[in-house]
Amino acid sequence: MLFEVEASLTYDFAGPCEVLLLVEAAHSPGQAVLSDALTFWPPVEATRIDDPVTGERRTVFTAAGRVNALYRATVKLTPANQDLAGEPEMALRDLPSEVLAYLRASRYSPSDRLLRFVEREFGTLKGGRKVAAILAWIAEHVDYEAGVSHSGTTAIDTFIDRAGVCRDFSHLVIALCRAANLPARAVSAYAWRLEPPDLHAVAEVYLGGRWWLIDATGRAPVDGLVRVATGRDAADIAFMTIMGGATLVEQHFKIDKVGD
Structure with missing residues (x-):
């Protein structure tokens, strides 16, 4: 199945601080990120700290004042068996x-x-x-x-x-x-x-x-x-970790199915 996802986060930051952002779709078995983009307005200094083992995609950016982070992606999911009733536990x-x-x-x-x-x-x-x-x-x-x-x-x-x-x-x-x-x-x-x-x-x-x-x-x-x-x-999975003070202005998330 094919999905489009979006996250838009707008915060007022009290002073210059670093922020860890975890909103990007991971690269993982059964999940392929076909295209994606993370943008900031106004532009900020950003650094990627991706995890090569888990496929988690993380961004650290420096923020001050009002900042919007916008993420959009197209992701393909490969269906997997979901019937776990007969699955054994392991020693x-x-x-x-x-x-x-x-x-x-x-x-x-x-x-x-x-x-x-x-x-x-x-x-x-x-x-x-x-x-x-x-x-x-x-x-x-x-x-x-x-x-x-x-x-x-x-x-x-x-x-x-x-x-x-x-x-x-x-x-x-x-x-x-x-x-x-x-x-x-x-x-x-x-x-x-x-x-x-x-x-x-x-x-x-x-x-x-x-x-x-x-x-x-x-x-x-x-x-x-x-x-x-x-x-x-x-x-471990918070979508935003702020090393300082901030006030939420607006945020939204969405996901739409766009194909099989």
Whole structure:
């Protein structure tokens, strides 16, 4: 499937500062960036810091005053099998070294505090069936509701409050999977059919020798996700990290399907 994506970010920066921008579509398996452009108005000093391993594309720029960053791209997604129910979980000794970090608790997904719950609720299940059961539990017990969480909300807060937005759903499903000894990580993506359009926080779980995209909110089809960044949790995938002070003026994201 062929998609066009766009991000427009306008901020007032209180003084000269560096900004890390993570809005560009990644080069990754099943995802080909056919064309793209990142422009700034007024022009700024910008440096690329791309990751050759993950395919993440990052830009650092120096900002002062009002700055608009505009990103547009055409991306081709190759459909992959999304039925993970029969996929096996892997023994620790068989996991690739780069996957091991995603078994550990992190700042926003403290999975070590959910071990007892996961064992009681899902302990009889394995692999993809366990992940499916975790997603079903979240769908039944957690409401999608804006305004009940904030930038410091963790998976434990969401587990207690039983409400949140995509970031919170992502942290919770990651924490529950890790507590079940299943590697899981956070993903930011342009999400086709998501309303309102935004950079969407979803997750991936490692089963049967590959990563599987999962959206615990159920608000966007996973075969229409254009990946931007991956990491342990939201701290690693924030679309903008400002080394100073700034005020949001306007921002929007969009994704349109333009071909099969």
